[in-house]
Amino acid sequence: MKFTRTNRSVLRNCFFGTAALALGSTAGSAQEAEHWTKRFRLGFVTGFNIEAEFSLGGDFGVSGIDPGQPGLGGLNHTYDDGYVRLDDTGNAGGVTSNWGYQAASQYDPVNETLTFRGTTSFSQEGSSSSASDEPYYGLDLAYGGRLMDAAGGVLGWEFGFMWLPVKFEDRQSLNVTATRVVHRFSTAGIVLPQAPYHGGSSGVGPVFGDVAEALPSETTPGLLTGVRRVKADVMDFRLGPNLQWHLGGRWAASLGGGFALGLVTGNYEFDERITYGDSEATNRGKFGATEFLYGGYAEALLYFRAEENAEIYVGAQFVSMGDMVFSGGGREARVKLGSGIFLSAGIHWIF
Amino acid sequence: MANPETNILSAAFVSAQTFNPQTGLMEQVIRLTNPGDAAVAGGRIVFPGIGERVFNAAGTNAGRPFVALTRPLGAGESADLLLEYFVPERAPFPDPLIEAWAVPVFVPRAPVGDEVTLTRARRLATGGLLLEFAAEPGRAYHVVYGDTVTFTNALRALPVLVAPADRVQWIDEGPPKTSYHPDEVPARFYRIIEAD
Numbered sequence: 252m253k254f255t256r257t258n259r260s261v262l263r264n265c266f267f268g269t270a271a272l273a274l275g276s277t278a279g280s281a282q283e284a285e286h287w288t289k290r291f292r293l294g295f296v297t298g299f300n301i302e303a304e305f306s307l308g309g310d311f312g313v314s315g316i317d318p319g320q321p322g323l324g325g326l327n328h329t330y331d332d333g334y335v336r337l338d339d340t341g342n343a344g345g346v347t348s349n350w351g352y353q354a355a356s357q358y359d360p361v362n363e364t365l366t367f368r369g370t371t372s373f374s375q376e377g378s379s380s381s382a383s384d385e386p387y388y389g390l391d392l393a394y395g396g397r398l399m400d401a402a403g404g405v406l407g408w409e410f411g412f413m414w415l416p417v418k419f420e421d422r423q424s425l426n427v428t429a430t431r432v433v434h435r436f437s438t439a440g441i442v443l444p445q446a447p448y449h450g451g452s453s454g455v456g457p458v459f460g461d462v463a464e465a466l467p468s469e470t471t472p473g474l475l476t477g478v479r480r481v482k483a484d485v486m487d488f489r490l491g492p493n494l495q496w497h498l499g500g501r502w503a504a505s506l507g508g509g510f511a512l513g514l515v516t517g518n519y520e521f522d523e524r525i526t527y528g529d530s531e532a533t534n535r536g537k538f539g540a541t542e543f544l545y546g547g548y549a550e551a552l553l554y555f556r557a558e559e560n561a562e563i564y565v566g567a568q569f570v571s572m573g574d575m576v577f578s579g580g581g582r583e584a585r586v587k588l589g590s591g592i593f594l595s596a597g598i599h600w601i602f
Numbered sequence: 603m604a605n606p607e608t609n610i611l612s613a614a615f616v617s618a619q620t621f622n623p624q625t626g627l628m629e630q631v632i633r634l635t636n637p638g639d640a641a642v643a644g645g646r647i648v649f650p651g652i653g654e655r656v657f658n659a660a661g662t663n664a665g666r667p668f669v670a671l672t673r674p675l676g677a678g679e680s681a682d683l684l685l686e687y688f689v690p691e692r693a694p695f696p697d698p699l700i701e702a703w704a705v706p707v708f709v710p711r712a713p714v715g716d717e718v719t720l721t722r723a724r725r726l727a728t729g730g731l732l733l734e735f736a737a738e739p740g741r742a743y744h745v746v747y748g749d750t751v752t753f754t755n756a757l758r759a760l761p762v763l764v765a766p767a768d769r770v771q772w773i774d775e776g777p778p779k780t781s782y783h784p785d786e787v788p789a790r791f792y793r794i795i796e797a798d
Contacts, residue, residue: 344692348626348766440623442732444769445721451739455657455688455766458626 287601288397292564294597296391296413301591303419305479308377309581315533318369318432321465328463330367332530335461338452346458351449354529363439370525370532373429382419389415391595404496409507411489421479429473429525434463473525481577481584483517487570489548501556511570513544519577519584538579546572554599562599606703610638611645613702619694627657627686634671634702635680643707645671652698657686658779660760669778670760672708683777712746712756718794730775731784735794737765742797745772747780751791762797
């Protein structure tokens, strides 16, 4: 299940609703609380100080177009600035009604030709940018036990789990150099519809021959816009000791720390456009990655005894793990989990 | 339709079928002649058993498509009608069987509706007039034409056209779409009306 903002809100309301009910009931004494052997907490967590660094450099293919082969009939051609495709007749007679173009500049009225350009690749010398969409919201739970009395408090152990969906978007516009194939079609014998025109596949309407003539490819500057996005689930498993003190009355506090094992799984998606004035190419795709990360954590929590076996807690956690890298084909997103700060609140049961 | 007369008019193909890349349709001219001694109010050419689609048919009669001449045909007069066929092979097919009917007067009155802006009117080498307008693919439009700028007694071209693309080119080559070829009238004015 995707952990949506609505779900989080329901969960949060559930926790605090429970807390409010608990406050209305009879609270246990601090002495009773000192006799616990196991404990469990469940809460809502907010993550900060997590960012991703996007970088882009090299040569890239473009997915959004398929100019097709020149010199052959009966093929589909998709360009940045139009299309010439099969119509419902299968291009009977070697012509098609299923074509469209974007700009009057594509038409040469003297030679009666229509020229199309299709981006096949682009290059970018190298860029980087940082992105963050914090705060991030997730779920935190921990189970622990009592080891011994120590340092005026209780020394225990804790095994914790946190789930945090994260998303980062890079919307930086970049100057790129694109390579475009150039195809030309003869439109002799028809009055070309005014631009822009998007013909249909019915076979009715102006038609022209479906064989493309290849012209030399062009290298053109363009502007790369759109979005590069990483969506991932960050899960960390924590194990370590902690020390809890009774502060007096209904209040207690704990400090802990230890080893953290992270599992990050997600996708790098891109939905880009390369624009050239009156036309544009689209480029979409995605790739995924899953990786284990290692590190450590430290945490501090404050507890308020609401009833005999239940406490409301708030806490702060610092988790440091390695970077998660999504990388492929000259694209990279480095999710930096080296200094994540997490604030949490929830219910703590002792038994 | 009341009392069609099937023995008054005669019809004959006067051209071979040719493909028109401007429309994507096969075209053929048929001549409707009134050899009789009296004028007739209008005529129809009916296609019994045609397997191809008569693209500019005004309607069907007992399942048979027909094109209409929406003006009188005097004694001894004839009128050429440009037939449009949609042929998926874009190649000629055997000339279809035809019947010529004299019919009572039929006046396709201009409809009322939202007007669409004409973006181009261009005379073609054939003498026909090409009109162009932006359209919503799949939507139906009426072409309205008249002899005066005030569109007094304006008529509706036949048939209603359905936009195959986001721009429509419609060509007035006279009958059967309009009553006379544009060259045969002193002036002609057009409007495009969205059909309901």
